[in-house]
Amino acid sequence: MxxxxxxxxxxxxxxxxxxxxxxxxxxxxxxxxxxxxxxxxxxxLKDKTLNQISLPQPKTDIDDVNQAIESIQYQVNITAPNEEETVRDNNGDFEVVATITPELKGQYLMAIKLDGKPIGQPQVGNIFQLKNIDRGQHTLVVDAMTQNGKVFASSPPRKIFLHQATKR
Structure with missing residues (x-):
């Protein structure tokens, strides 16, 4: 059945x-x-009638934040050490502090370059601890970047001198 x-x-x-x-x-x-x-x-009716719909890619919050950041002219300044300051540390350790204006509320990263070379990974904070740097003249630059790594502002180069006493 x-x-x-x-x-x-x-x-x-x-x-x-x-x-x-x-x-x-x-x-x-x-x-x-x-x-x-x-x-x-x-x-x-055609046998192979297809309806095709293409949807736009959804925007993420990070994309919105990045677009907002890129639309404003920000300035990065190194506040410490001062221009042409002599930093005295026998271990070659010192701190670099930077600010960004206007104040930025969203998430962004900051990275430091010493003599044109990046030191460490980009970070969320604006205080950098440099360790074991050789004595002599150095140039510092701090970059502000979006979460995806695009630099949107850089500080002017800051020249400093690192002094290390020698033992006799």
Whole structure:
């Protein structure tokens, strides 16, 4: 009994084809139906009709923050050590402090370069602890960057002198 029902349903589904009729009424309105009407024409449907929808990529909060940051002109300044200051430390350790104006509320990173080379990884804070730096003249630059690493402001170069006493 089950097999007969199954075969019957399969035959019925093969015979069932959707036919669409189109006609225009006396008021000029176009109508479509699956039932034949007087003066109706059969609409031929293509076998491979595809509807394609492309959605825009969703924006993330980080994208919005990055766009807001990039739209404003920020300035980074090194507040310590001073220009041409002599830093005295036998271990070659000293602190660099930077500020950004106008004040930035969102998340951003800051990175320091010593003589044009990055020191360490970008960080959230504005205080850098430099360790074991060789004595002599050095140039410092601090970059402010978005979370994706794009620099949006840099400090002017700051020249300093690191002095280390020698033992005799």
């Amino acid at each position: 089950r097999s007969l029902t199954l075969i019957g349903l399969m035959l019925f589904s093969m015979l069932a084809q959707a036919v669409v009729y189109k006609w225009v009424d006396k008021d000029g309105k176009v109508h479509y139906s699956d039932e034949p009407q007087p003066n109706a024409q059969i609409v031929e």
